[in-house]
Amino acid sequence: MRLILLGAPGAGKGTQAVILAEKLKIPHISTGDIFRANIKEGTELGKKAKEFIDRGALVPDDITVGIVKDRLSKPDCKNGFLLDGFPRTIPQAEYLDDVLCKMNMSVDYAINIDVPDDVIIKRLSGRRVCPACGITYHIVNNPPQQGDVCDGCVTGVVQRDDDKEETIQKRLIAYHEQTEPLIDYYKNKGKLIVVDGTKEIEEITSEILKAIGVV
Ligand code: AP5
Numbered sequence: 001m002r003l004i005l006l007g008a009p010g011a012g013k014g015t016q017a018v019i020l021a022e023k024l025k026i027p028h029i030s031t032g033d034i035f036r037a038n039i040k041e042g043t044e045l046g047k048k049a050k051e052f053i054d055r056g057a058l059v060p061d062d063i064t065v066g067i068v069k070d071r072l073s074k075p076d077c078k079n080g081f082l083l084d085g086f087p088r089t090i091p092q093a094e095y096l097d098d099v100l101c102k103m104n105m106s107v108d109y110a111i112n113i114d115v116p117d118d119v120i121i122k123r124l125s126g127r128r129v130c131p132a133c134g135i136t137y138h139i140v141n142n143p144p145q146q147g148d149v150c151d152g153c154v155t156g157v158v159q160r161d162d163d164k165e166e167t168i169q170k171r172l173i174a175y176h177e178q179t180e181p182l183i184d185y186y187k188n189k190g191k192l193i194v195v196d197g198t199k200e201i202e203e204i205t206s207e208i209l210k211a212i213g214v215v
């Protein structure tokens with residue numbers, strides 16, 4: 001299964017991606033996670049990406065598409081993959097179609113997790129992440145069992161640098177201008193699935209699995 005998760009920042013793409021990737025036994029590929037790992041390691045890519053991410057802007061397409069192409073050519077993507085946060089612009093989507101076409105593949109479904117802006121702002125300001133294993137929490141909706149340490153690896157959870165109120169607003173503007181048009185792009189190809197992202201996490205997972213014909 002080759003899947004794309006669409007949705008605004010904070011819609012729950014990462015949350016669903018971790019669960020779905022495990023259930024479907026396909027790799028979870030998040031461009032945001034790849035950029036953050038590079039920022040942490042201080043690579044050239046990380047330095048370039050940080051300039052844009054800190055401002056709440058998208059990283060330019062020419063930087064982003066190369067990373068995804070490399071990742072998709074790895075052997076673990078042979079039987080499918082789950083893209084989280086890519087594509088995020090029409091040119092990225094066209095590039096992806098092109099890359100997959102050359103590998104005799106295509107996207108099966110693009111799943112849009114639909115969440116209104118006011119809910120997004122509450123979610124992102126309460127989000128905490130484990131810097132060691134990447135599990136995502138929310139201080140009210142989905143807190144770690146022991147307060148402020150990760151359930152999985154007991155590392156202290158932290159707030160993401162781009163989850164400040166001012167940056168959240170800019171990310172939402174970038175989403176509406178550059179990413180939202182992808183909903184029609186995949187609708188026109190007959191590949192769009194829309195789920196209500198304001199429901200409970202488990203309920204959303206079940207809806208997605210049903211819509212893609214699993215279970
Ligand atoms: P990225 O890391 O992709 O960030 P994003 O799209 O802003 O999305 P988030 O990770 O913030 O949200 P999410 O949808 O994963 O939600 P989550 O599951 O965490 O990208 C970061 C930056 O990198 C971008 O701004 C851009 O600069 C750059 N970038 C990345 N990809 C790029 C690309 N392709 N092109 C150009 N630039 C790119 O959930 C959010 C919170 O809500 C959590 O606290 C969670 O616990 C909670 N939650 C989740 N689901 C529910 C639910 N159903 N009910 C209640 N709470 C919930």
Ligand code: MG
Pocket residue numbers: 013014015030032085
């Ligand atoms: Mg995410």
Ligand code: ZN
Pocket residue numbers: 130131132133134135150151152153154155
């Ligand atoms: Zn952890």
